[in-house]
Amino acid sequence: MIRLNDVSFQYASGLGGVSEINLTVHEGECLVLTGPSGGGKTTLTRLLNGLAPSYNAGKLTGTIFLNGKSLAQTPQFALARQVGSIFQDPKSQFFSSDLAGEVAFACENYGLPGEEIQKRTNHAISAFSLDDLRFQNLDVLSSGEKQKVAIASVYALRPNIYVCDEPTSNLDREGSRQLALILKKLKAEGCTLVIAEHRLSWLRGIADRFVYIRDGKILWERSAAEMEHLSAGQRKADGLREIIESRNMNVSFSMNHGDKRPILCVTKLSCKRKKTDVFCDISFSAYAGQVTAITGHNGVGKTSLALVLSGLWKEKSGQILINGVKMRPGERRKQIWYGSNDTGTQFFTNSVTEELLLHLERSEERLERTRSLLKRLDLYRYKDAHPASLSGGQKQRLSIACGILSERKILIFDEPTSGLDGGNMGIVADVLQEEAHMGKAILVITHDEELIRCCCDCLIKIDEYGNRA
Amino acid sequence: MSQTNKWTVKDVITTVLLTVLLIFIQLVVNMVCMVNDFVSMVLSVGFTMLLCAPVYFLMVSRVRKRFVSLIYMTILGLVFLIMGNWYLLPYYMAVGAVCEVILWKNGWESKKKITAAWTVSSLLYNGVNLLPLWFFWDTYEAFAISSGMEQSYIDSFVRYYSSAGWLAFIVVFTTACGFLGSIIGGRLMNKHFKKAGVL
Amino acid sequence: MQRENLAVPVKLWALGCTIIGISLTDDTILTCVLVMAGFLYLAVQRNWRLLQSFGVFYGILAVLLYLIRNHGLHMVLFSEFYVLMFWNLFAVFLVGWDLITTPPGELSAFMSRIHMPTSAILGLLVMFRFFPTMKAELKNVWCSMRNRGLTAPAQFFLHPAESCEYVLVPLLLRCLQIADQLSVSAVARGAEAPGRRSSYYEKSMTLKDWCCFILWSAVTVLFLWKGGMRI
Numbered sequence: 067m068i069r070l071n072d073v074s075f076q077y078a079s080g081l082g083g084v085s086e087i088n089l090t091v092h093e094g095e096c097l098v099l100t101g102p103s104g105g106g107k108t109t110l111t112r113l114l115n116g117l118a119p120s121y122n123a124g125k126l127t128g129t130i131f132l133n134g135k136s137l138a139q140t141p142q143f144a145l146a147r148q149v150g151s152i153f154q155d156p157k158s159q160f161f162s163s164d165l166a167g168e169v170a171f172a173c174e175n176y177g178l179p180g181e182e183i184q185k186r187t188n189h190a191i192s193a194f195s196l197d198d199l200r201f202q203n204l205d206v207l208s209s210g211e212k213q214k215v216a217i218a219s220v221y222a223l224r225p226n227i228y229v230c231d232e233p234t235s236n237l238d239r240e241g242s243r244q245l246a247l248i249l250k251k252l253k254a255e256g257c258t259l260v261i262a263e264h265r266l267s268w269l270r271g272i273a274d275r276f277v278y279i280r281d282g283k284i285l286w287e288r289s290a291a292e293m294e295h296l297s298a299g300q301r302k303a304d305g306l307r308e309i310i311e312s313r314n315m316n317v318s319f320s321m322n323h324g325d326k327r328p329i330l331c332v333t334k335l336s337c338k339r340k341k342t343d344v345f346c347d348i349s350f351s352a353y354a355g356q357v358t359a360i361t362g363h364n365g366v367g368k369t370s371l372a373l374v375l376s377g378l379w380k381e382k383s384g385q386i387l388i389n390g391v392k393m394r395p396g397e398r399r400k401q402i403w404y405g406s407n408d409t410g411t412q413f414f415t416n417s418v419t420e421e422l423l424l425h426l427e428r429s430e431e432r433l434e435r436t437r438s439l440l441k442r443l444d445l446y447r448y449k450d451a452h453p454a455s456l457s458g459g460q461k462q463r464l465s466i467a468c469g470i471l472s473e474r475k476i477l478i479f480d481e482p483t484s485g486l487d488g489g490n491m492g493i494v495a496d497v498l499q500e501e502a503h504m505g506k507a508i509l510v511i512t513h514d515e516e517l518i519r520c521c522c523d524c525l526i527k528i529d530e531y532g533n534r535a
Numbered sequence: 536m537s538q539t540n541k542w543t544v545k546d547v548i549t550t551v552l553l554t555v556l557l558i559f560i561q562l563v564v565n566m567v568c569m570v571n572d573f574v575s576m577v578l579s580v581g582f583t584m585l586l587c588a589p590v591y592f593l594m595v596s597r598v599r600k601r602f603v604s605l606i607y608m609t610i611l612g613l614v615f616l617i618m619g620n621w622y623l624l625p626y627y628m629a630v631g632a633v634c635e636v637i638l639w640k641n642g643w644e645s646k647k648k649i650t651a652a653w654t655v656s657s658l659l660y661n662g663v664n665l666l667p668l669w670f671f672w673d674t675y676e677a678f679a680i681s682s683g684m685e686q687s688y689i690d691s692f693v694r695y696y697s698s699a700g701w702l703a704f705i706v707v708f709t710t711a712c713g714f715l716g717s718i719i720g721g722r723l724m725n726k727h728f729k730k731a732g733v734l
Numbered sequence: 735m736q737r738e739n740l741a742v743p744v745k746l747w748a749l750g751c752t753i754i755g756i757s758l759t760d761d762t763i764l765t766c767v768l769v770m771a772g773f774l775y776l777a778v779q780r781n782w783r784l785l786q787s788f789g790v791f792y793g794i795l796a797v798l799l800y801l802i803r804n805h806g807l808h809m810v811l812f813s814e815f816y817v818l819m820f821w822n823l824f825a826v827f828l829v830g831w832d833l834i835t836t837p838p839g840e841l842s843a844f845m846s847r848i849h850m851p852t853s854a855i856l857g858l859l860v861m862f863r864f865f866p867t868m869k870a871e872l873k874n875v876w877c878s879m880r881n882r883g884l885t886a887p888a889q890f891f892l893h894p895a896e897s898c899e900y901v902l903v904p905l906l907l908r909c910l911q912i913a914d915q916l917s918v919s920a921v922a923r924g925a926e927a928p929g930r931r932s933s934y935y936e937k938s939m940t941l942k943d944w945c946c947f948i949l950w951s952a953v954t955v956l957f958l959w960k961g962g963m964r965i
Contacts, residue, residue, distance in 0.1 A: 159915060160858040177932045373877075378880055412874075412878045454907045552860060586898075675818055684814075717897075
C-alpha cells in the first residue's frame with residue numbers, strides 16, 4: 067500500500083511540480099493518473115519510484131509511506147527493488163543488444179548470484195513469451211516488442227509495484243493491446259499498478275480507479291464504472307481522451323469526390339529496401355480539400371509509403387502523379403511535406419519562430435499567418451523558446467505548424483497525435499481540417515481512431531497485399 | 536546549485552556517449568585524410584580539432600566535474616592501443632592531465648579556460664601523427680632502402696615534419712583551428728544549448 | 735554457425751602478446767607469423783565473417799607490399815609508409831577487433847569479476863550501444879534535412895558552416911537526451927546499488943581457453959626469439 071500525505075514537490079529549476087497531494091493506492095489496485103500534459107502526472111510517478119528527488123532534484127515536503135514505512139530514509143536503489151518503473155520511449159533505455167543481457171540488467175546491478183539471475187531471466191523471458199527473440203538484435207524489434215523487453219527486465223527483479231509513465235506514447239495499437247495483456251497478467255499476480263496516461267481506452271478492464279491531475283493538483287477521482295458513464299461534454303471539458311473504444315467506425319466516408327481531378331495519384335507503387343519488399347502495388351488517389359487517413363497493421367510499410375511519396379526514398383516501380391504530372395523523387399520533395407513521428411531530430415534553429423520561418427521569405431502576411439497559427443496551436447507563449455526545450459506534445463504541434471507553413475500543397479503527417487492529450491488532439495484535428503478546406507491535400511498516417519473520426523474524410527487501409535479504400 | 540564532485544550515473548553516461556562521438560569524428564577524419572600525405576600530415580589534425588571543439592565544449596560544460604578531459608583522453612588512448620599504437624595511451628593521458636590542470640578550479644564555468652584547454656590540446660594533438668612516425672621510421676627506412684627506393688624519395692615523405700617552415704605552419708594551423716573551433720563552440724553553447732536549458 | 739568466443743582474459747592476453755610482438759620485433763615482414771596465429775585464433779572461435787574480411791584486406795596489403803618491394807611501385811594516393819605500417823600492425827588489428835566485437839555481456843561479466851565499479855561497467859555497455867543508436871538518429875536528422883530542403887548542394891557550398899550546425903546541433907541535443915533517458919533507465923533499475931555487480935554470462939576458463947593462452951605465449955616467444963629483437 068502506498069500513501070501520500072500532503073505531499074508537495076517543486077523542481078529545482080522552478081518549473082512544474084505537484085502540490086498538496088493526498089492519495090492512497092491499495093495493494094493489488096490499478097490506479098490511472100490522467101489529465102492534460104504538463105499537469106504533474108509524470109512528477110507524481112517520479113515521486114513514487116524515488117527518481118524525484120534523488121535523480122530529478124527538487125524540494126519535497128510531506129511524507130510518502132510505502133507499506134507503512136516513510137520513504138524519506140530509503141535510498142533510491144533500495145526503493146527500486148520494490149517499485150519497478152516503465153517509461154515512454156523503450157528504444158533509448160537499453161544497455162544491451164541482446165535479449166537475455168537486457169532482461170538480466172537490473173538483477174546484475176543488485177549483484178544477485180549468477181544462478182539466481184539466470185533463473186529469473188529465463189523465467190521472465192518465458193513469462194512474456196519472448197523466447198523467439200532470444201537471438202535477435204534488440205534494435206530491430208518493433209516498439210511494442212521493445213516495451214515488452216523493458217517490462218520483462220523490471221519483472222525479473224520481482225517488484226510488487228509497477229509505475230508506468232505514458233507507456234503507450236511510442237506504441238501503435240497492436241503494441242498497446244499487447245501491453246494491456248501484460249498489465250492484466252501483472253495485476254492477476256497481485257501487483258499494484260500506477261499508470262500515468264492520457265490514452266485511456268486501452269486500459270479498459272485493467273484500471274480500477276482514475277485520478278485527474280491538473281496544474282499539480284488532484285481535482286477529482288472516479289472509479290472505472292463512473293468513468294464509463296462520463297458524458298462526452300464533461301470529457302471534452304477536462305480534455306480527456308475516449309474512455310471506451312468505439313466499436314464501429316460510425317462515420318460515412320463519402321467516396322464521392324465530385325468531378326475534381328485528384329491532386330495526388332499513385333498507381334502500382336512498390337518499394338524495395340535491402341532486397342526485401344516493403345510494400346507492393348499500392349494505388350490510390352488523394353484530393354485537395356480532404357483529409358485522408360492511412361491505416362494498417364504494424365509493419366505493412368505505412369511510414370515507408372510516406373517516405374517514398376515525399377521523395378525521401380526511391381520507389382522500385384509504379385508512378386506518382388501530382389496534378390497529373392509524373393514527378394521524380396527530387397521534384398516530389400518540393401511538393402510534398404513529410405512530418406515524421408520522431409520529433410527529436412526535426413528542429414535545426416534556436417527558436418520556435420526561426421524554425422517556422424527557416425528559409426522562407428519573411429513577408430508581413432506570412433508573419434501574421436505564423437502568429438495566428440502559433441496562437442491556434444497554443445504555442446505562442448513559446449515563440450522565442452528553443453525547440454529542444456519544448457515538451458513532446460508541443461514538439462509534435464510545432465512539427466505540424468512547420469508543415470503547414472511550408473506552403474506545400476500535399477502534407478503527410480506520421481502519427482501526429484501520439485503524444486497529445488484530448489484537448490490538443492481536438493485542436494490538431496480542427497487545424498488539419500481547416501488547412502484541407504483551404505485547398506491542401508492532407509494525408510495522416512494514424513492508428514488514432516478518435517482522430518480519424520474527428521477530421522478525416524477518407525480512409526485508406528493498407529495490408530500485406532496492397533490497399534483498399 | 537550544490538556542486539559535488541562525485542560522479543553520478545548520468546555523468547558517466549553523458550561523458551562516455553560524447554567521448555565515443557568525439558572519437559568517431561576523429562577516426563573518420565583520419566581515415567579520409569590518409570589518402571593524401573599533405574592533407575593527412577598537415578591539415579587533418581586541424582580539421583579534427585575544429586569539428587570536435589563544440590562537442591568537447593558541450594561535454595565539459597554539461598558534466599561540470601573534474602576528470603572529464605582525462606577520461607576522454609584515456610578512452611581515446613585505449614582505442615589507439617587496440618589499433619596497435621600503444622605509446623599513444625600514455626601520451627594522451629598526459630595531454631588529458633594537462634587539460635585537467637587548466638580546468639582544475641571550476642574551469643567548466645569559464646569559457647576562457649575551456650578554450651585554453653582545447654587550444655593547448657590541439658597543439659599537443661599533433662602527436663597522433665608524429666609519434667607513430669617517430670616510432671616506426673627506422674623500420675620503414677630500412678624497408679624502403681632495401682626495396683630500392685631513393686633516399687630523396689624516402690625523405691620527401693617526412694618533408695613536412697623535417698623543414699622548420701612547414702613545422703611552424705602545422706603548429707600554427709592546428710592551434711588556430713583549435714582556437715577557432717573553441718570560439719565557435721562557445722557561440723553554439725550560448726545560441727543553442729544554454730537556451731535549450733540543457734546546460 | 736554461432737561464434738564460440740574465448741574467455742575475455744585470453745583475448746586480452748592475445749592483444750598483449752601481439753603488441754609486445756610487433757613492438758619488439760626486428761623484422762617487420764615476419765609479423766605475418768603473428769597474423770597467421772591470429773587467423774588461426776579467429777578460426778578456433780568460428781568467427782568466419784571477421785576471418786573473411788580481414789583475410790581479403792591482408793591479401794591486398796600483401797600484394798601491394800610485394801609490388802613495392804620487387805617492382806618499385808610508387809603510389810600517388812596512399813603512401814607506402816602506411817602500407818608497411820598497416821602490415822606491421824595487422825596482427826593487433828585482428829586481435830583487437832575480435833576483442834571489441836565480443837558480446838558486451840561477456841566483457842561486462844569479466845569486468846565485474848575483477849571488481850570494477852558499476853559505473854565503469856555501465857560506461858562500457860553504453861559505448862557499445864552508441865553505434866546502433868546514433869546510426870538511427872543520424873539517418874533521421876538527414877531525412878528531416880532533406881524534407882526541409884536543407885541538403886541542396888547550393889545550400890552546402892554557400893553556407894557550409896550553417897549546414898554543419900544543422901547536422902551537429904540536433905545530433906548533440908539528441909545525444910544528451912539519450913544520455914538522460916539511459917541514465918534514468920539505469921537508475922530506476924538499481925544502477926546505484928552499492929556492492930559488486932554480478933553477471934548473467936558467467937564463464938570460467940575452459941581447456942580450449944588454456945590452449946589458446948599457451949599457444950599465444952609460445953608463438954610470441956618463438957617469434958621474438960627466432961625473428962630477432964630490436965633491443
